[in-house]
Amino acid sequence: MFATRIETDLRGLVAARRRRATFVFLALTAALAAIFVLSVGEGPLAIAPPRVIDILVAALQRRSTPSSLDVLVILDIRLPRALLAVMIGGCLAVSGALMQSLFRNPLADPGLIGISGGAALAAAVTIVLGDQFFGAATLPFARLPLAAFGGGLAMTLLLYFIATRRGETQVATLLLAGIALGALATAATGLLIYLANDRQLRDLTFWSLGSLGGATWEKTAALAPAFALTLASLSFLGRSLNALAVGEFEAFTLGVPVQRIKVVIILVVALATGASVASAGIIGFVGIVVPQFLRLILGADHRLLLPACPLLGGILVLGADTCARNVIAPAELPIGILTAAIGAPFFLWLLLRRRDYGNL
């Protein structure tokens, strides 16, 4: 009797988990689709959602539509920007989740610990000095993403070696070293302002707070491979990240090739963060808000958490960007201001909550 009851309990538990996960994924997908349609329709030329869907469907089926003004606005201006926002949100949210697993701490975020700063510095150097070094014609599209990837990778490795001793990351060292390195990167970026000409200066300012204002199909296409690689890595990382959460030694005893997985994490984080910084500057707090919020509703299982990250990340960045370009129209707010306004209070709330558990 007793054994049967427990068995049914466990089966019920598993079924309830699956139901909740299905519901969350459906809700996130629906919300992303709804925000996408709204965002593409919203703007100085307002286009109603049914018309937006018509135009998008027609474009997907490669049907030639009479090129009226609203078709042009959507296909040439708003669609690439919305796609860019979704991919950036996905990249940043996944980077955050991976960082948190690597450092075994839910407060790690690529923006907070200076990885975005490193990527931005490398990109700023490329903006200001790139023409002199490489000549204007060399790799104009790939140059920024590559530089940002290199900067992000260098920063991640540097932090990892500073803060980790024998597989254990000292969280205080990590955060403080991240702040120090981030400040250094910001200072160096500031120095570049004095070397920049007018056009470069505008680029630099927009970078430090983040903006999708410069979205084009070229930028969207440049981010797409990084986004695809990031998504592909999620398919095999989930189980390993779960095991890593118990500890590096335990993960090893559970059969995870720990060193190899750590290298993969560092590369994916540098790629995803670097590529999104290269296309829209520093957008803070996405990497911490999204995984944390998802943990509250889905639990900590990375096999559910990781695929949900790009969905909610996309919703957050696309929503923030839609606000950024509409609240003070015709002017635009930097999107970093909006994500910080949501993210910083959330981060503080997390800190206070964790303070009650007595560990950082």
Add this chain to the structure above:
Amino acid sequence: MSAGTIVEARAVSYAVRQKHLVADVSFGLEAGRMTIVIGPNGAGKSTLLRLMSGELPPSSGQVYYGDTEVRVLPPWRLALRRAVMAQVTRLAFDFSVYEVVRLGVDSIGLSRAVREATIDEALTHAEISHLAGRSYGSLSGGEQQQVQFARTLSQILAGRGVSAGQTLFLDEPTAYLDMAHQCGLMDGACHLAKAGVAVFVVMHDLNLAAAYADHLIVLNAGRLVAQGRPEEVLTNDLVAEVFRVKFGVGELPPSGMPFLLPHRHAAASRQARSL
């Protein structure tokens, strides 16, 4: 070495900066036998466990799993042949008990039904079925220890379907448990040993060790100073020399002082709870 030897240490040493934490230790873990390692603080017990489980490479000597040296086995193959419960385990994120126990069966491509049956069996065996839906972080230290025990059980049970000759390593598994749960956990380990698993336990409690060990190993300052059946090993001379206490084996405390000793299979909890 006898035919049932699954894991074997051959003259294993481990040194850090010229200091030998484990020095020239040889012994075998046999299928169906509960081997318990005792020794004072800093004797090298946990280091020995990490050497045997394949985490640390020995400075000299070798550890063999069957005919294969441990360092050539990739992590996933090793995971099929042994499970390890380390000392203190704090999770980075708040998993549920079910998710922690599931980690043990994830590495192997089992069908969903087999996976769930294995998890169920491990939960029942560790007497924590009632905790399955709880969050790990909300549990007491003792309950967390039982969950980690269930995780290693699920790994052993899952591995058994794939390869024969499992070893279970437990590092101070009873440190945070009350007496009933100490006996319950050790009974569970005993049960596995009866089913043919080699069990290797590091512990401080000499009474518990004496009650449960089929084979007792005494470490002192990294050296193996005695091994054999508990009644052969635990002598007054050894206890005085290695553990530096004045009282002897089987000696009663001064009259009027209450004392309680654990017995094998003495846990009343299982019967009481299933009524």
